[in-house]
Amino acid sequence: MSRFDNVSVLKQANVYFDGKCVSHTVQFADGTKKSIGVIVPATLTFNTGAPEIMETVAGACRYKLKGEDWRECKTGESFKVPGNSSFDIEVSGEPYHYVCHFG
Secondary structure, eight states, X not given: OOOOOSEEEOSSOEEEGGGTEEEXXXXXXXXXXXXXXXXXXXXXXXXXXXXXXXXXXXXXXXXXXXXXXXXXXXXXXXXXXXXXXXXXXXXXXXXXXXXXXXX
């Protein structure tokens, strides 16, 4: 799916790690939320509340789930992150464009 229809987008950006990750929250009619964002080259650690699916829209990253080894994720691929956990993400080269699906 290349677009989301009939949604609301919060104008205020979510800016993390001094601007290395910037996203916007998208709200759907059924109450679900996603975030759409970009990570510039960096290695970052994110904590999760709810489970997440990180969908790679463009670019690539390496990621490491808590207690696991590093893995790669390319355009068109995704990875799942458990709730109440954390993951490391490493972006090098071109920016990493993603959609984060919550829940």
